[in-house]
Amino acid sequence: MKKISFKVVLLYVFIAVLNISFFTIVIFENQIDLITENTKYQAKELAQNISYSLTLVSQEIETNKYIYDTEKKIINKLTESLKKSLKEFIIFNEKSKVLYQSNKDFNMEDFFLKEGMKSITNKDFLGKSFLTKIDEKKYVIYFFIPLSNGTDSILVFKYKMKDIGERLSNLYKLIGIIIAVLILIHIGFALVLNQIIINPIKVLYKSTLEISKGNLSSRVYTKKTDEIGQLFVAFNTMALSIQQQILELQKRDMVIQTELKVASEVQSIIYPKLQNSKFDLAVSHRPYEQVSGDYYDFFQISDKKFGFLIADVCGHGIPAALITMLVKNMFKRYIKDFDDPKDLFNTINANVFDLLNEYTAFFTAFCLIIDENYNIIYSNGGHCPALLLKNNSDEIIELTTDGFVLGITKDIPEAYFSSEYVLEKDDKIILFTDGISESKDKNGKLLGSNSLKEIINRNRDNSSTIMLNKILDDFNQCTDNKKPQDDATIFIIGVK
Template identity: 40%
Template sequence: MHIYKFSCPYEFIISEHYSMKLGLKSINVKVLLLYLFLAVVNMSFFTMMVYENQIDLITENSKYHVKELTEDLVSSIKKLSADMGKGGILPLKDRDNAVREIAGLIKTKILNKDKTANFIIFNETGTLLYQSRPDFTLSKSDIKNGITAITNLDYSGRPFYSTVDEKSYTISFYIPHKLAFLGDSIMLLKIEVKELKNRLDELYILILVILCCIALFHVVFAVIFNRMFIRPIQSLHGKSLAISRGDLDARAEVQRSDEIGELGNAFNSMADSIREKINSLEFYNQMMEDELDMAGGVQKLIYPALDGDRRFNYAIYHKSLGKVSGDYYDIFNFSDSGIGCLLVDVSGHGVPAALVTMVVKEIFNRDARAHADPADLLRYMNTEILKLLIKDGMLAGIFCTAVYLVIDKNNVLHCCNAGHQQVLIVKPKKMKLSKISASGGPIGISEEMNDFYKSGATRVESGDKIIMFTDGIIEPMNHKGDQFGIEGLQASIRKSYMAPGKTIVQTIIDDLTAHIETEELKDDATIFLIEVK
């Protein structure tokens, strides 16, 4: 019989996914990764928005400032053109003077206010008319942009065309002139906007400071979130693992009144309930253990003390799987007419099987004398057990196998088998080991079995040994799954043909123990040996 024990420390199997881990399976790591992702997205989005807005604002502000200067310059050039061009196209010498006048005007309007400005005056063919510095040259893209400026002036009336070089923080203005004394010409004015660079540097510093503040906010928020939510969940997880390992005193520390606090209170209530039920189970289990100890002690009283007599010696090995057994052996002395030996193996284990052995003993002791033929006794026993145990469904499904033999005063052995292992007989004088043939079905299944119980007979002589055994002797397996088997039993018997019965039984047990090694018996095991003197 299997008893489930609840004694501390409690041993429970903890599956892997409940164990505390530092990895992607940890809720702490999952929340951290999710929060880091959201924080990076938040900070990136904020940086992009601030940068784009500030860049646009700074650039437009700088362009507007330069545009004012340029428009003032354009207005002044037009006025100068009107004053100088009253006489038509100027001679070449006078045109050079006019260009110098325009250059002086540019210096007055622009260069005196912004020392970083440089300019070139050129015509649409790319010929230089004037340059503020010898190293300030004209590129192909400048000529192309100048032609674009003339086109814009002709078709849309825009007074200039501008481009921005964000790498060098320079704004280029292409101002077309239609001066009567010069013809079509373009002034390229490049102004290095230092203010734009300085404002961008300030913007980068501002963004860095803001990002640090946002990062600090996220860290503080993460710490608060961890304390408010993650740590209580981890604490509950740890306490649940402690309970699963058998620490029934583990309790959640609850100091809050929200849902997590309610969860902690529910956990503690569950732990108290488990503790109460475990204590109750331990109490009832101990009561059951005590009662089984008592039942085992009572059952031992029904087994006879077999010390031998003037005709026979007996050797017994009996080991129950639990505290009570479903194997039962007994002997009935017919005075001068012989003896009757019975071995019964009840199906199952524990208390139900032990109760059936009590019934069997009662029938055997009461009615053995009235049924001298073994087959007749087994038929009667089958009928009585069916009446007592199957009536009203009591212990339904339990049956037993049995072997009963009678050795009369003339040493004739009469045997009947009720679905049990065949009886072995050892004849040392002939060095022979054989089986006693006898047939019949298990007891307690059906009254129809009564038609199949037949007795067989054989003569025994001095020194012969009759061996009865239950399947708990031949069915045990080793770690490879190999049974001891009837072959192992017969091999053990052949080792000690001439030895006394008790030596044969001990040899069988030693060989069985060596075969199963560290494995345990899974059934009640009994050997009943009768030796003829």
């Protein structure tokens, strides 16, 4: 995760570099223009002064022709005047003959004659007193001035722009200093920005993490009264509100948990005590929450008949648990009135629907009645099939009938059916809810009824209690001891 400080630094560095670069380029170009213009002005002024001086000398020569009557005398007079202003110059004629050379280091160049002839043309046709030629590599300006004194000669002198190099060097130093100052200013501004904005955000983030880890007393403190300070105040107010609400929720949860514990203890009373000399009974009931929507029961209808029931109310928790108590009362009230479970289901379905149709509450159920001769009659109301483990074979028979869930509607004619079967001694019937068959193994695969049958078959020779314990051990191992995602009940009925 890239921190906000890192992003701000990148953005700030980019802006700073852009700012410094733009400022430097503007200053550099402006100073270069000033230096260039100043140099040109100085050179032009020098050339104009020389040209004016030569004009005066020419007038003097013209006035005193009898004195300056030879080319040599004229050149001497010109050089005498030029030496006052120039250190390096050459006077040559139109045949490229050097008439005077002030310095041995300053010699004729190949382009002098060509440029000199141009200067004569410019003077004759354009009236310009001199012509310039710039050598950018050597930082030199050459001036060509035609001499109108009867010698047909041309003066060339050079103006060295050495001060340009010096000024450029000084300019580079100045720009370096400016860049250093700008960098320091930007660093200082960045530190201030970090102190004013970034650090408070880090403090808020750290405190937020503390709260997310459960430290509800975490707070942030500042003396600032600006927006950052107001943000700190708002954060502390929010944190206090969250702390108070969570504490209130914890208090309510404690009350709810206490009530659920009482409800669980009350609900446990409705489950029957499995003690009967005619049957080997064992049951495991694991609620998903403290109270359950699964319900099982055992009824002694008469001296010769016994009823067994398992039911699974839609959902789980308190609403489902309340409906299980209604289911118990309904079955307890009506089971002795019917010899056939399908008729019992029809009556209970109608009564539950009339009571709970506004709440869309329904449940599945499997009920069987066993007489003294081990004849059974059973009916299934949308529940998991019962499993019959025959004592004299490896076969496991599914006992089921067509049938609709109970409590959802009473408008379906013949919604329930029944079937009969004759048991033998040591047969076992296993009733269970979908919290068992729909549990998932460690790979996320549904356990299913086939896996349950395999577990039952491996423990077929044990008593109901031992078989139940073995089934639960295998079941826990298969599901990697994970808590079932629904209420889970298994009820084993062994025939003695």
